[in-house]
Amino acid sequence: MHSRRAFLRSSVSGFGYLAFAALAHQQAAHAADAVTNPLASKETHFEPRAKRVIFLCMEGGPSHLDTFDYKPQLLADDGKPTPRNQGGGRGGKLLGSPFRFKQHGESGLWVSELFSDVATHADKLCVLNGMHTNLPAHAQAFLQLHCGIFQFSRPSLGAWVLYGLGTENTDLPGFVSINPPRNNGGAANYGASFLPAMYQGTRISRRGFRAGETISNLKNERRSSDAQRAQLDFIQTLNRSTAESLGGSPEIDGLISSYELAFRMQSEMPEVLDISNETASTLKMYGIEQQAGGQGRRPGMFGGGGAGPSAGGTDTFGRQCLLARRMVEAGVRFVEVTMGGWDHHLNLEESLRGSCGSVDRPIAGLLADLQQRGLLKDTLVLWGGEFGRSPYAQGDGRDHNNKGFSMWMAGGGIKGGYVHGATDEYGYEAVDGRVHIHDWHATILHLLGLDHERLTYRYAGRDMRLTDVKGHVVNDIIA
Known part of the structure; x- marks a missing residue:
């Protein structure tokens, strides 16, 4: 005979067993799904702040000194000989920014007049003014920006993200690269290297596309x-x-x-x-049909154009940003949009104004659109290039500078209206809150719920990772 107490004790154990069995079955089903479909959505290492990424990549090295890193001392010393420790050994004189800076938002974030539309979102931006990378050469720095290192073939950031998280829509690519450059590493910037090929990016080139075409x-x-x-x-x-x-x-x-x-x-x-079913107000918000010279374009599938920005024309980049929003909304995990033409060695004032004019309104439109659709809170938006520019003049432009530059992040668990790090008084070198590309990568993965030291793939006898054997999460910029 079993006592009432024994019956209750065994029943409670039975409920625990049933719960454990259900949990084990659920985990086994998830594991089986991961085996049969490696692109299926995966468990993160910890609770994520962001679910997806849009990387607005400015190829060529945009000048931090004329956009997001205000340097009044450089302006005061404009035309003076460049100190040797500021690159004076290369000759040239200090070049103060020809563009006005103002404080914006409740945060008082300093932003150049070149990004007047983006400045309306100042309280959403986290500006990293202490960025630095290894070399001031485009090919190596661009590869490092995307793959962590440039010496050997490595998977790209987007491929690592897709490998770690899987996709939210198995009928679409999990990683898309819009208008990637053919040089500066080419396909390696969206490649999978030694990761399985299914994790590489899907390239969409704007060449050959016209409004209304498929x-x-x-x-x-x-x-x-x-x-x-x-x-x-x-x-x-x-x-x-x-x-x-x-x-x-x-x-x-x-x-x-x-x-x-x-x-x-x-x-x-x-x-x-x-995009033909988008409202007129949405198209206007992105600057679509707003071309230099006032010539509009009927909205269709995709805009055409050259590799670099046109002077003030927002249509092409606006379409790309709108496509990025539509893609992440449909479940694409990582979208990169590249705009070339930021290598301003000459004619800085006119050329940089044209470059910024092509992207300012579309970027502001993207941030506003993501916000109003409730997507910005878990979409991480990244902006920047492979390095910055020098405080000394190179003719009427600026030279490369890998020692200090700016990037910004928004949404996806990032502190808004916040500046992290600083360069010296002339903007030549990061001196406070220094963030290397390895640290930037580690932080992006962290926001997505992935530990950069645990996200590994066994290859050539090593557990490879995006950050190699380096990288620290920049906790100060996480909300």
């Missing part, structure tokens, strides 16, 4: 969906057979995944890329 090869016009599915199933059978005969092949697995994703994308991607 992206070539996105839809199969010759075969029905059923016929294409049958054809693909046959090809995938051959691919899997080849992989099995090799004892497994990450390259073929990546090929299989890419074919399947391409098939699924045909139904969803055209809708994401079609």
